[in-house]
Amino acid sequence: MVKQDRALRTRQAILSAAAEVFEERGYQMATISKILTTAGVTKGALYFHFPSKEHLAQGVLHEQDQLLPVPSRSYKIQELVDTVMLHAYRLQTEPMVRAGVRLSLDQQAHGLDRSGPFAHWTEVVGVLLDEALARRELLPHVVSSEAASVLVGAFAGVQAMSQAVSDYKDLLARVSSLLAYVLPSVAVPSVLAAVDLTQDRGETIAAELRQGAGVLDLAVG
């Protein structure tokens, strides 16, 4: 058990170092030797967990998919909003999430399949929309997979724009704004009227989760 804990900590240390190096240099310029120095682990340990740079990158990409399940709400659309706003908040506050998002938009990452996070998030949002549909929260004729694609693609751009123009300072306002413009094409008016999509929503959920699950789960992110 102690051994397993240590292996997990080593893996996490390597991933954190990889995230740092990928964010600083981009995929192309990142080197395993730089990640080694940053992580302060042995070559053997690194290759045991991640046999190649691509494996390291997929590990970082995958970290943003470690979904924190948001608390249940009366409306599934609120859970969707909470999931999106929490992701935006984590992007702003957690280096690992930020590195994953940025890596998935790294156009110079030749040979790295970056479609995973897009597919994953489209699936996550699609499932929430399907549940909302079953509860009659969606407008008729909404195709949940299409709406999910639009939301996920749009989110990626809104965060990129926020990074380019304000270094993420205006991220939460922009994401809240995006939801305010897209959701009226998705949810029925009565649900929409009841949903809270103000920009401090993400921080509220994060605090709620921290209280519920202990500080550890969020701190390792």
Add this chain to the structure above:
Amino acid sequence: MVKQDRALRTRQAILSAAAEVFEERGYQMATISKILTTAGVTKGALYFHFPSKEHLAQGVLHEQDQLLPVPSRSYKIQELVDTVMLHAYRLQTEPMVRAGVRLSLDQQAHGLDRSGPFAHWTEVVGVLLDEALARRELLPHVVSSEAASVLVGAFAGVQAMSQAVSDYKDLLARVSSLLAYVLPSVAVPSVLAAVDLTQDRGETIAAELRQGAGVLDLAVG
């Protein structure tokens, strides 16, 4: 006059080469010497037009801002759709536009101000929305600058997602989809019902412009 033409052609050749090199290597790894070889011009000519790598990048970034004014329509919202769909079509078909868009999302371009194209497009879309507002095509309470920001940010992400998952093959369908989800929060229903936002719209406008203005204008892009 002939001299000016030649200078313009040289400038364009340098920009095309820069676009190619930036797209292949990203901003960080691109070198002036590689751009020189690709362009096949003298060092003096290059430095005359662009004194530094950053000037070259700004030149490429700026090229996507060379707005092709779309033909006038009965509804300003249709002109907005046409502007967006034409940009998507050009992104798919013109290397220079693609290089500009990609450069504006190049997170490793340390020291390069990438906010220009975002600000420019937000302005362009904002002006069209203001005109639409004056003609009562917008829903009450729409803040045109906010709607413009959402559209521009969302567009950036939708194109990045399209690149990551399909190498731009599904770009036009995705952009058309984005407009279908955002515009109902922007335009009044009667205008919305009259607007054509099918995915072949961009190609139609491009053909229209080519017929109107001669082939040259589009071919240099």
